[in-house]
Amino acid sequence: MAQAATDVRAMFDRIAGRYDTANRFMSAGVDVLWRRRAMRLLLDGVEQSPWVLDLGAGTLDGAVEILRQRPDAHVVAADFARTMLVAGRRKPRAAAVALHAADGHRLPYRDGAFGAAFSGFCVRNLHDLALALAELRRVVRPDSRVVFLEFFRPVRPRSFWDGLWTKRMLPLLGWAASGDRAAYRYLPESIQGFSTRAEFEAQLRAIGFADVSGQDLFPGGIASLVEAR
Template identity: 35%
Template sequence: MHPRWVRRGADAYARRVARAELDKQPTDVRRMFDTVAKRYDLTNDLMTAGIQRSWRRSMVDAVDPQRGDLVLDLAAGTGCSSEPFFTRGATAVPCDFSVGMLRQGKRDRPSLPFVAGDGTRLPFLDETFDAVTISYGLRNFVDPVAGLREMRRVTRPGGRLVVCEFSRPTNGAFRSLYLDGFMKALPRIASVTASASDAYVYLAESIRAWPDQAGLADLMVEAGWQAPEWRNLTGGIVALHRATA
């Protein structure tokens, strides 16, 4: 196992973890993303000073797509996370439940096969995909375990899941600065480019309420995924989790 990937001991999975307490009604979340779709990619670049591009490359590396693989990219938004799979010889299906995001994606990336779909009721047959990815989207599910189970349903036996999500910095001082400083400033930063900066108030709140790295690994096991492990990016601001069907 690569030394930067961490795996929990099997006995740890019996522990129940705190779940996000935000009231994430699907209609409200969908409307929020519809509103910010036009400048979503630009705002993400601004908020992360471009670092999110390296996070995306790390996510693709974690999937390790093989030529001919079929990859489901959930919460794909405008499709920027789906494009790199094609350069590796795989086919990615970008899927999102925000019509606004899909329309913007179709304008920006007309060659991608966008599909509208709810992550808890995916419009695909059982065992369709070699791999499933979701970037910064699982946190928005009302029931993340139900979403993870649905991802498991559409993945072939032995297939891979990679979740790229905001997490908890591992250094205590940096964690306090990040959660108490940057998170409070996030809506003001986003207001420079975003058409609805209030959406980024929700973003900050949902990040603070989300389980830590070990907590998300527990949720993956609860949903039926095997041997989850994680790798921290940028000190744990983001974590990659991967598991096997």
């Protein structure tokens, strides 16, 4: 179960200024490649000048990658932690992104407003996942693709070294890079409290996505991509 919504929002607002540094440091830069791959999948075959939603857009790394690959896209970045959005504003292409402080459980968009949607490392934080996924499905057109990039709970118990890395080293690295210990203790806890990829895919099918598939991006499934339409 994710932490209370206000706690999560306050935590992201607090770490916004150092979020990118911590991310690059902890992933050794691989998160950039993960987003590139996610957006190639998301944008494959999408129409001209598509409206694309980035839910939980944070410091806009995903949103600007969409524009790098598709300069004709209209990109909307929604996140309930306004400070995260503001922290990304100076990135190349960010000026072309519409920034909306919005909660994923109640999106301020009409039905079928978007031709594609992405959500990177956000859904694990939602306190009512079923509600937010239904809301995401509502705001994309029925034939549209939604792509998630996420850390899911591993299927098998972690090996000693994997557990040491995830539970001990990652929080320490995050703490060192961001100066915020609690935020980076939350990372392994939220992964452990979340769905496996298979459970998440089943949930997407249950709310009406007909075509759902996923792939692990790293041996051991450290991060995964899930595509639904």
